[in-house]
Amino acid sequence: MDLKDICGKVKKVAIETxxxxxNERRSFSADKIETKxxxxxxxxxxxxxxxxxxxxxxxxxxxxxxxxxxGTGERNETGLNWIIDPLDGTTNFIHGLPPHxxxxxxxxxxxxxxxxxxxxxxxxxxxxxxGAPAFLNGSEIKVSDTARVKDSLIATGFPYTAFDRxxxxxxxxxxxxxxxxGLRRLGSAAIDLAYVACGRFDxxxxxxxxxxxxxxxxxxxxxxxxxxxxxRGGKGYLFGRELVAANSSxxxxxxxxxxxxxx
Numbered sequence: 667m668d669l670k671d672i673c674g675k676v677k678k679v680a681i682e683t684x685x686x687x688x689n690e691r692r693s694f695s696a697d698k699i700e701t702k703x704x705x706x707x708x709x710x711x712x713x714x715x716x717x718x719x720x721x722x723x724x725x726x727x728x729x730x731x732x733x734x735x736x737g738t739g740e741r742n743e744t745g746l747n748w749i750i751d752p753l754d755g756t757t758n759f760i761h762g763l764p765p766h767x768x769x770x771x772x773x774x775x776x777x778x779x780x781x782x783x784x785x786x787x788x789x790x791x792x793x794x795x796x797g798a799p800a801f802l803n804g805s806e807i808k809v810s811d812t813a814r815v816k817d818s819l820i821a822t823g824f825p826y827t828a829f830d831r832x833x834x835x836x837x838x839x840x841x842x843x844x845x846x847x848g849l850r851r852l853g854s855a856a857i858d859l860a861y862v863a864c865g866r867f868d869x870x871x872x873x874x875x876x877x878x879x880x881x882x883x884x885x886x887x888x889x890x891x892x893x894x895x896x897x898r899g900g901k902g903y904l905f906g907r908e909l910v911a912a913n914s915s916x917x918x919x920x921x922x923x924x925x926x927x928x929x
Contacts, residue, residue, distance in 0.1 A: 669795035672726055672772070673780050677791055679722040680768045680784040683715050687753060687786050690714075691762065708756060712736055715752035719770065723748050730772065735878045747773050751878035755854035764788070769856035771881035776904055781882035781889075783860045792860040794889035800863050809892040809913035810865035815920050818868035818912075819847045821858040825874035831928070835873070838927035855909075859883025862911050863890040869912035869920045873897070873928065877904050884911060893917040897928045 690711045700708050716736045723730070724739070730746035732739025741747055748770065753759055755766030764787035772780040779796040792807070794800040800807050812818050820842050825831070842849050850867070852858055855875055861867045863886040881904060884894045894911045896902040899921055903909040908928070912920045 667727075669772075669780055670798065673782065673793055673795040673798075675726050676723070676770055676772075676780065676782050677784075677793055679719060679726075680770055680782050681789075681791060682722075683718050683752070683768055684784050684786045684789070686718065687711055687715055687759070687766070687768070691759065694760070694762075708736065709760070711759065712753045712756055715768070716750065719750050719752055719768070720748075723750070723770070727772065733773075733877055735876065744775065749773055749778075749878050749881040751856060751876075754856040754879060755852075758853045763853070765852055765854050765857045767854050767856045767860075769878060769882045771885060773881065778881055778885040778904075781885035783856045783882050783886060785854075785857055785860070790860075792863060792886055794886055798889065800886050800890035802860075802864055807864040807890050809862060809887065809890050810868050811915060812868040812913060813915045815842070815846050815869075815916060815923060817847060818916055818920065819850065819866075820920075821850050821852065821861065821867045821870040823853070823855055823858065823872040823875075824851055825872070827874050831873060834927050838871075838924060841923065841927065855879040856883045859887055859911055862892060862913070863887045865913075868916055869910075871897075871908075871910045871920075871924045871928075873908040875907050875909055880904065880909050884909065887911045893921075895921060897925050899925065 720738045731742030733749045751769040759766040768784045770782045782793040858870045
């Protein structure tokens with residue numbers, strides 16, 4: 667399997683789908699929103715974008731199944747799967763707010779071998795494949811070299827489920843507000859992770875995540891020289907609904923702090 671060639675094709679698919687999302691935003695109205703759950707929204711744009719992605723990706727790697735946010739396609743229980751979020755940051759999109767993005771990963775079992783994250787508004791395409799560095803619009807990217815939490819800019823997300831964990835999360839939030847350069851919440855986990863990969867953020871943590879939120883972005887962080895884990899320092903971040911990511915220099919300190927509050 668030529669992952670470099672596949673990645674090139676996936677990039678084109680992401681950009682074409684991003685063009686559709688960008689064009690639809692110009693005429694989008696609130697009456698086109700559906701509610702999947704508390705603070706969890708979907709629209710025809712999410713559904714159409716996912717259909718476009720599934721159709722195109724099926725032609726690139728026909729043997730791969732799909733793990734997709736809106737449920738399009740069938741999952742392979744073993745072997746290859748595309749893990750896709752057609753519009754990560756739907757609430758941002760609904761309100762005309764950046765960022766919102768497309769996230770596409772190819773997994774072999776639970777090992778990610780390719781990842782593409784496309785930010786629709788700035789037309790920034792982050793991508794990598796197994797054995798390659800990470801790139802942004804053709805230029806190689808690396809994580810930052812910030813060495814301590816106190817010097818770090820940290821990203822997080824606000825969950826819309828598992829509210830029983832909110833007290834611990836708010837304690838962690840207060841700690842990082844007081845002991846770092848600051849916290850940011852952009853509304854797209856895929857972009858948070860891509861920004862760690864290119865050094866705009868030094869670290870990221872969040873709970874209540876789905877595999878399509880983190881598959882491509884977590885891969886990009888690692889390909890750019892960073893580290894990723896669950897809150898216990900293990901490898902259960904893809905399907906475990908919690909994730910810590912950071913550059914390699916600050917990861918141990920940051921991960922220990924997150925674990926202290928969130929476990």
